[in-house]
Amino acid sequence: MGKLVLSVFFGLAFVVAGVTSSFALQSGGMNQKTGLWSFVSDSDQGMVVGMKYAELDVNVDLYAMDIGGIKTWYPPVSILRLAGRAGRPVVIKVTNKSSAEHGFHLSADSDYAAPTDMNIKVVLKPGETKWIGIPISDLTYVTAAGLLRYKCHLHEKHLGGYLLIQK
Numbered sequence: 001m002g003k004l005v006l007s008v009f010f011g012l013a014f015v016v017a018g019v020t021s022s023f024a025l026q027s028g029g030m031n032q033k034t035g036l037w038s039f040v041s042d043s044d045q046g047m048v049v050g051m052k053y054a055e056l057d058v059n060v061d062l063y064a065m066d067i068g069g070i071k072t073w074y075p076p077v078s079i080l081r082l083a084g085r086a087g088r089p090v091v092i093k094v095t096n097k098s099s100a101e102h103g104f105h106l107s108a109d110s111d112y113a114a115p116t117d118m119n120i121k122v123v124l125k126p127g128e129t130k131w132i133g134i135p136i137s138d139l140t141y142v143t144a145a146g147l148l149r150y151k152c153h154l155h156e157k158h159l160g161g162y163l164l165i166q167k
């Protein structure tokens with residue numbers, strides 16, 4: 001029942017986002033396999049659970065870079081504190097600072113993966129930035145192990161990193 005109400009709420013937020021921010025290219029919704037929600041926007045005018053990215057703090061700021069000929073997501077370790085969020089969604093901003101297309105794949109570290117594994121995939125053109133919003137209820141639900149991994153799913157040798165969740 002609670003899940004159904006949530007679905008209706010997020011569905012509504014999505015419709016509102018479409019009307020009020022015609023410039024933001026939005027995508028996302030519920031992952032069919034895991035039942036988890038995430039919202040991706042190519043502009044800070046996009047929305048997550050009824051709030052504009054521009055009005056929310058960016059909690060994790062990541063860059064795809066080419067450092068000395070090595071493709072990497074920078075920084076290699078990020079810490080996300082969940083205490084005192086008062087229901088605000090988590091915002092992850094990803095920017096491609098390199099001259100080639102790269103992917104951003106956020107998932108539970110495979111050694112600790114649960115059936116409710118988080119699995120967000122985004123592709124960024126050179127110079128592009130995207131905002132990823134995750135409702136806080138969905139994030140706490142999925143991070144029992146407290147560790148998520150980010151990597152590029154387009155290049156096997158592209159170095160990734162870890163997102164440590166501090167409760």
Ligand SMILES: [Cu+2]
Nearest residue numbers: 102152155158
């Ligand atoms: Cu890559």
